[in-house]
Amino acid sequence: MWQALHEELRDRNFVVIAVALDKSAEDARPWIEKAAPTYPVLIDTQHVLPDLYNIVNVPTALWIDERGRIVRPNDVVFGTDTFKHITNLESAKPLAAVRAWVRGETAGFAPAETRALQTLPTALDQQARAEFGLAEWLARHGKRDAAERHFVRAGELAPHDFTIRRGSMPIRGIDPMGPQFREMLQTWVGGGRPYYRPLPDTRG
C-alpha cells in the first residue's frame, strides 16, 4: 500500500514504518506478502502503538522528523483510493503533502501547531486500554468468557476507540466487516459522530 511512496522517496532519507494492529502475524501476512514491502511492517498484537500514540482507529499516520520529533500528529491517511467510496477521503492530498515534506519543499507543523492538533488520552482512554490489555491476555490463554467481559468494558469506556471495538472483533470470533460492525458503525455515525477524524488540512 505504501510501497510506491517508499520507493519513490527512499533515496531522500525517508522511510515508511507500518504497524499492523492485528490479533496475529498470520492475520496480517496475506496483506504484507501481497504488498511485498521494502519498508518495515511490524506486528503489534498487544496494541503498544495505540497506547503510546493515542491511536483510536486505522489507518492513522504521523510524521516524525530526522531528530525523532513529531511534526505532524495523528491523521487519517489512506495509501490508496480503494475505500474512497466509503470514506470520502482521497489519498492524493495527504500523499502529496508527505512528498513535499520529504523533498524539503514544506516543513511539518511548528511545535505549538502540532500540540494544538494533538488529541491527548483521557483517564477513561487509558482505563479502556488496560481493560483491552487484560482481555487480550485472557483470550490468548483460552479464557474466552472473561476476555469478552473486558473487551466489552473497554469499548464502553472508550466508544470512540475502534482499535478496541473493531480491532477486538477478530479475537472474539466476530467478523470485523460483518453485521455487528455495520450496526456499530451506523449507531456511531447516526449519532453525528465521525468514524474518521482527519486533521483540518486533510479534510479541507
Added chain:
Amino acid sequence: MTFTLIDQGRVGTVPASVEGGRVRLSADALRAALGWELHDATLCNDAMCVPLPAGSRLGEGGVFDLGEVAATLDRPLALDADEGAAYLGVSAGERAQALGSLIAPDFTLPDLAGRPHTLSSYRGKKILLVAWASW
C-alpha cells in the same frame, strides 16, 4: 493463590490473596512484582517516589491492596479477580506529557519474520509512521 500481574505488557506472577474481588499483596510480593517499596508513607521504586495520600492505609499490617496501589500511582488497573489476573496500564498524564514533548515515543516490535525493529534506530531519517490493520 498465584496471581498474574501484567505490568505494561510484561507478564509476571505473584502470590496474592483474593477476597471479595480485592487482591492483596505482601510487601515482598509488591516489590518483586512491580518494584515498589513503602518507606515513611512514601512508595518508591528505583526511579521515583510517590507520597501516599492523607489517610491512606496502604501497607497497614504489611498488606497492599492492588487497587489502592494503582490509584496511589495514578495508573489504570483492569482486574479480573475470578481469573486471578490484572493489567496495570499507564496513566493519561504520563502519556499526555510524553506526547506533548513531541519526542516520538520509542517502541520495539517484530516484523513477520519475528525480527525486532526499534523506532529510534531510524533516527536521522524522516519517517511516515502508519498504523493499519487487516480488519
